[in-house]
Amino acid sequence: MASSKKDTGFSSTLAKNTLDDIPSPRSDAKEIVGLVKHGGKTEGYQLSDGSTVSKEEGIRMAKDGEIRGVGVAHRKDTEYLKSIPDDSEGNNLGSLPSISG
DSSP states (O other), rough: OOHHHHHHHHHHHHHTTTBBBBOOOOOTTOOOEEEEEEEEEEEEETTTTTTEEEEEHHHHHHHTTOOSEEEEEETTTEEEEEEOOSOTTTTTTSOOOOOEE
């Protein structure tokens, strides 16, 4: 039974290592509550205050500590936001509702 706990911690640590940056959120940081998609591709984020921002603006805001619960990763030359692993799948970006962009 204890090995299951240990494996979870290892998996979480491994997942965190895929992030380039895990910014420290400010006390007034917002959360991402939805994904703005167009043609199945994420183009932006809906925030907990009801506003929407572009993908690029979301990345900048996360780096500045204005969005909590995400880190910055990259694929080739493209940066993107990724949920910080925490044993809960309900708050993963891929699990959030989508709105049309």
